[in-house]
Amino acid sequence: MTIRFFKYTFRYLALALLVSTLACNKQLDLSPTDSIIDPGRTFRTVNDLNGGLLGAYSGLTYNTIYGISLITDECTLPSENGTGGGVATYRWRIDPSNTTITASFGEYYVAIDRANRVLGAMGAVTAKGDEETALKNQYRGEALALRAYCHFQLLQSYAEAYEPTAMGVPYMDTAVNSFPSRNTFGEVAAAIERDLQLAKTLVPADFDDNTRITLPAISAIQARVALYEKKWDDAVTYATEAIDALPLASAADFPGIWKDMKESEVIWKLKQVAGSNDGLIGSVYFNRNVALYVPSFELINLFDKTHDVRYPAYIRFDDTRGAGNSEYLVNKYAGTSGSLGLADIKLFRTGEMYLIRAEALAEKNQAGAGADDLNALRAARISGYTPQTFAGKDALITALYTERFKELAFEGQRLFDLRRRGLSVTRNPEDAINALGAVLLKPGQKGYVYPIPDAETKANKNMKQNPGY
Structure with a gap:
């Protein structure tokens, strides 16, 4: 990526490996130079690889969730908020310099670069014994899956459209200082699929730390990716794997x-x-x-x-x-x-997997089976619920979108759900008192698709901006 991006990459990774912690100091400012990170010296043991992987995980933040909620119909701006924080985003005054929206671009690429550095060092690190060999394979699988996840998060926000030939984002599979152009949505999705398929062969089935990527997490990522690619059979398969691994929470446990x-x-x-x-x-x-x-x-x-x-x-x-x-x-x-x-x-939950499988089944003209999933989710959440029947595919999908709105509220999915079907963001009058007219955001308008950050397009002449900005 650009020099601006790599300045932070080297600084964060060096810190993560020195202290082996998830914390990082964003006030440090080191000059961008490849000499800062020498893979041959930084990654000498399998434990070093784990330190680098923890550094990659630490690059994930909640910025995507925050920005999406402000843009959509999930929340409203109360009069008591006099801070100004996020107000421009809420009122859809979005441009490439709006960091509330665009911060996630650099953050995900930082995490991707860290994962790539771990992956690039794998060949030079010798595992001692069967236990270290298994751990090394696991770390490779986690790094691949994390790289895939971050690229998909970037696609959701910054892809021109969720169509194979639409502009996607640069797919970075090596840690190099370069000026990449944007791959298509289809090219990035295919690379994500390859990474996840390989990761699935490397992460052990008995690894169950849900603060890291496990096999059920890989299945969940695959299910979400398949939903956006409209690969309905794959969505059903992968969602089912995740559902079988972790059942829905009971009503008693859910609030906890x-x-x-x-x-x-x-x-x-x-x-x-x-x-x-x-x-x-x-x-x-x-x-x-x-x-x-x-x-x-x-x-x-x-x-x-x-x-x-x-x-x-x-x-x-x-x-x-x-x-x-x-x-x-x-x-x-x-x-x-x-x-x-x-x-x-909570990045992935079983509730979402039921909704993914139900939607995919509806698209496969198996509305009855899809309705069963929707009813099962509702029964787990609503006491005394009576199962419903639906007239057909369209009625079921409408109900599923309403359920996604409720089930996944404030989890960073609402805008992308609307984009998947070309639906506008609409705000009720009572929710738009302080919106200054921001009540209808249609496809093609600023904010519906995020802009590529201004600093990226200025530094990298190969980075095309999304239409409308």
């Missing part, structure tokens, strides 16, 4: 997921660390004094407030906050009373 008290149905999560600003996604939405963004009435009114376990888990009602303040707050990621706003980010 969001307080980090339960691990039920959590396939892969991004561990958040106390004392790190990067770990406070809940503070973006949830604050006892000032609420920056609050759940939309459109979303609130979709829930059965009495019987749906998701409602109190996702949304907090507090009518004691005083005149002029919102009575509704985002409860997801609220964390515990001792760590307000600190909660692990």
